[in-house]
Amino acid sequence: MARKAVDYKGSSDYIVSDELRNSVNIAIALQKPLLIKGEPGTGKTMLAQSIADSLGLKLIIWNIKSTTKAQEGLYVYDTVQRLYDSQFGESDVSDIKKYIKLGKLGEAFLTSDPVVLLIDEIDKADLEFPNDLLWELDQMSFYIPETRETITAANRPIVIITSNAEKELPDAFLRRCIFHYIAFPDPEGMEKIVAVHHPRLEKRLLEQAMETFYMLRSISNLQKRPSTSELIDWLQALVIGGINPNKIKQDLPYLGVLLKKNEDLDIILNQLHGKAQSRVQNAKGSFNRYRY
Amino acid sequence: MFTKFYYTLKDFGIPVSFNEWQLLLEALEAGMAGSSLTGFYYLCRAVLVKTEAHYDRFDQAFASFFGDIETPEGLPEKIWEWLDKELPEMEVSEAMRANHQQLDLEELKRMLEERLAEQNEEHHGGNRWIGTGGTSPFGHSGYHPGGIRIGGNTRSLSAVKVAGMRKYQEFRTDETLGVRQFQVALRKLRQFTTRLDGARTELDLEATIDKTCSNAGRLELVWERPRENGIKVLLLMDSGGSMVSYSRLCNQLFTAVNRSNHFKDLKIFYFHNCIYDWLYHDPSCSLTDYTETDYVLKTYDSDYRLIIVGDASMSSYELMRAGGIIEWGLYNDKPGIDWLRRMRQHFEYSVWLNPIPKNYWNWMEGTFTISKIAEIFPMESLTVEGLETAINKLRSRQAVQV
Ligand SMILES: Nc1ncnc2c1ncn2[C@@H]1O[C@H](COP(=O)(O)OP(=O)(O)OP(=O)(O)O)[C@@H](O)[C@H]1O
Numbered sequence: 001m002a003r004k005a006v007d008y009k010g011s012s013d014y015i016v017s018d019e020l021r022n023s024v025n026i027a028i029a030l031q032k033p034l035l036i037k038g039e040p041g042t043g044k045t046m047l048a049q050s051i052a053d054s055l056g057l058k059l060i061i062w063n064i065k066s067t068t069k070a071q072e073g074l075y076v077y078d079t080v081q082r083l084y085d086s087q088f089g090e091s092d093v094s095d096i097k098k099y100i101k102l103g104k105l106g107e108a109f110l111t112s113d114p115v116v117l118l119i120d121e122i123d124k125a126d127l128e129f130p131n132d133l134l135w136e137l138d139q140m141s142f143y144i145p146e147t148r149e150t151i152t153a154a155n156r157p158i159v160i161i162t163s164n165a166e167k168e169l170p171d172a173f174l175r176r177c178i179f180h181y182i183a184f185p186d187p188e189g190m191e192k193i194v195a196v197h198h199p200r201l202e203k204r205l206l207e208q209a210m211e212t213f214y215m216l217r218s219i220s221n222l223q224k225r226p227s228t229s230e231l232i233d234w235l236q237a238l239v240i241g242g243i244n245p246n247k248i249k250q251d252l253p254y255l256g257v258l259l260k261k262n263e264d265l266d267i268i269l270n271q272l273h274g275k276a277q278s279r280v281q282n283a284k285g286s287f288n289r290y291r292y
Numbered sequence: 293m294f295t296k297f298y299y300t301l302k303d304f305g306i307p308v309s310f311n312e313w314q315l316l317l318e319a320l321e322a323g324m325a326g327s328s329l330t331g332f333y334y335l336c337r338a339v340l341v342k343t344e345a346h347y348d349r350f351d352q353a354f355a356s357f358f359g360d361i362e363t364p365e366g367l368p369e370k371i372w373e374w375l376d377k378e379l380p381e382m383e384v385s386e387a388m389r390a391n392h393q394q395l396d397l398e399e400l401k402r403m404l405e406e407r408l409a410e411q412n413e414e415h416h417g418g419n420r421w422i423g424t425g426g427t428s429p430f431g432h433s434g435y436h437p438g439g440i441r442i443g444g445n446t447r448s449l450s451a452v453k454v455a456g457m458r459k460y461q462e463f464r465t466d467e468t469l470g471v472r473q474f475q476v477a478l479r480k481l482r483q484f485t486t487r488l489d490g491a492r493t494e495l496d497l498e499a500t501i502d503k504t505c506s507n508a509g510r511l512e513l514v515w516e517r518p519r520e521n522g523i524k525v526l527l528l529m530d531s532g533g534s535m536v537s538y539s540r541l542c543n544q545l546f547t548a549v550n551r552s553n554h555f556k557d558l559k560i561f562y563f564h565n566c567i568y569d570w571l572y573h574d575p576s577c578s579l580t581d582y583t584e585t586d587y588v589l590k591t592y593d594s595d596y597r598l599i600i601v602g603d604a605s606m607s608s609y610e611l612m613r614a615g616g617i618i619e620w621g622l623y624n625d626k627p628g629i630d631w632l633r634r635m636r637q638h639f640e641y642s643v644w645l646n647p648i649p650k651n652y653w654n655w656m657e658g659t660f661t662i663s664k665i666a667e668i669f670p671m672e673s674l675t676v677e678g679l680e681t682a683i684n685k686l687r688s689r690q691a692v693q694v
């Protein structure tokens with residue numbers, strides 16, 4: 001079953017940990033979908049791009065939304081167009097094939113070269129969604145009753161699936177995947193990631209910003225901890241704003257770039273300065289609901 | 293030997309299916325573990341563990357199993373030995389069970405000693421007791437960091453070291469997590485109405501098109517009954533004095549429930565320590581703003597999923613006696629326990645969530661009332677895992693024994 005070793009090594013614009021690289025290669029070799037979880041902004045989506053770049057393959061992205069149905073990934077039968085054509089068009093409606101539009105999965109199966117297929121944010125869809133794809137992902141083929149055709153993958157695509165853990169995924173689905181949780185990068189790893197985006201950052205600024213960033217992350221009960229993409233944006237803001245590195249820790253400039261929730265801003269200000277105390281207590285009634 | 297690793301994983305609460313185990317074997321045979329224990333560690337984890345919530349268990353299992361191996365350069369003998377062996381038996385034999393139990397006793401003693409020694413050295417915040425209790429007969433991290441030699445490359449840590457660091461501890465679902473995780477758990481509380489009753493109000497596009505097509509284009513509309521979540525929730529929260537210590541946790545649940553917009557109906561009431569004649573509209577339990585418990589019992593049908601959140605800790609008379617109510621100036625004819633029984637009898641789908649971790653239920657001041665109430669309501673601790681279990685219980689009628 002194992003496929004000859006293709007070795008994913010990471011790419012210049014994407015920093016990959018040994019752990020993650022390992023999991024990618026295991027999934028490729030075992031020909032199993034790789035399920036990636038991790039905090040928002042930890043590079044889940046970008047991983048697929050990096051794999052495609054590194055292996056020189058085409059990337060096909062299937063973005064999942066709450067209304068996405070598994071069927072759409074295979075094919076859609078455009079009955080409305082056919083109806084329309086039968087009433088007003090001159091084209092031949094007896095050729096059903098014309099009205100079958102392949103979805104992303106179908107597309108990935110039909111391309112002659114192997115591809116990387118990214119099923120992004122699978123947890124957005126209905127609870128049943130992953131189960132509906134079990135067979136197709138296992139067999140890498142599906143049947144179109146309307147045209148009596150079976151579409152089979154010429155080359156098994158490398159399937160990367162990401163999830164933000166909005167819903168639990170069904171066990172039957174999980175059993176068929178290789179799983180990897182992208183741990184939040186430690187400062188050392190983070191410096192490498194930052195260097196990809198801001199190669200010429202002043203050392204002192206980076207140092208102070210990183211310390212502040214990890215300090216903020218360590219504060220418990222934040223609703224949304226700042227993550228990689230926010231750090232990258234924040235550094236940008238600090239540079240553009242010409243902020244004095246020595247002021248970063250005490251002034252927390254552009255804090256809104258890091259923290260997107262008002263409650264979180266309050267919590268931080270409260271913990272750091274003992275200010276805004278009254279605000280925290282009054283703003284959200286629920287905060288003190290149980291304190292008597 | 294390999295079998296033993298399999299059982300160690302199981303003992304630590306990692307569900308491993310036959311298919312996954314076989315996939316691991318295939319991968320090992322294909323040489324995918326490389327030639328190091330570290331490679332083996334990552335391979336096993338990638339293939340066998342399907343949620344970050346189990347990473348920590350896996351680390352513990354791994355560390356406990358390999359703890360006594362000095363990290364060698366190559367793949368340890370032990371693993372090669374396994375590969376010669378058969379697949380694990382999937383059934384647990386009597387002998388095996390006996391074996392395990394014996395092991396447990398010895399382990400348990402040793403563990404206790406270790407723990408006591410440890411607790412003298414550093415403060416562990418009690419978490420380890422909570423984290424591992426119950427799940428595993430080997431519920432300890434019996435690795436010996438001192439005995440691990442990091443071989444060759446100093447930058448890459450040995451697998452046992454990595455495992456021993458327990459980086460993923462915070463993802464354990466049996467420890468309390470935030471609002472978001474609660475929300476995710478609550479989403480499972482859904483039950484779609486059948487398409488058998490109700491008005492047909494939704495245009496069924498597919499069927500309409502089908503019908504119209506088969507009519508050679510003459511429009512025929514087909515209507516469907518909409519499917520919606522039929523779950524109704526009644527949430528009762530204790531806001532008594534002893535709940536103060538759990539305010540953050542309860543707030544998180546409260547927020548999560550409030551944000552869950554998938555319930556057909558959500559009603560929230562408060563009580564003080566125990567439920568008596570009145571249920572209050574806000575957490576201050578002000579005596580002017582309440583609904584009679586009788587009214588709730590009469591008005592809300594037994595379809596409502598009843599979730600009670602409270603520490604169930606009170607003086608025994610508050611629960612057992614008429615007049616036991618803690619409020620000055622109030623009197624109850626019926627003891628609290630009668631009210632609880634009536635609630636339970638009426639609401640067949642009901643659970644009690646206790647913010648006190650389960651391991652402490654037998655050791656707290658409230659032990660007596662906790663155990664009494666747990667006889668009436670299925671009780672779970674207010675953690676993500678506890679909530680998940682509770683929600684499973686809310687999906688089907690529980691046998692009522694009151
Ligand atoms: N390992 C990395 N190397 C380089 N850049 C990274 C890395 N991880 C994250 N980033 C940066 O963070 C941004 C967010 O990454 P990405 O969109 O892949 O995250 P995600 O995990 O998919 O997030 P979400 O859960 O919000 O979809 C990327 O555009 C990139 O700039």
Ligand SMILES: [Mg+2]
Nearest residue numbers: 044045046162
């Ligand atoms: Mg993404």
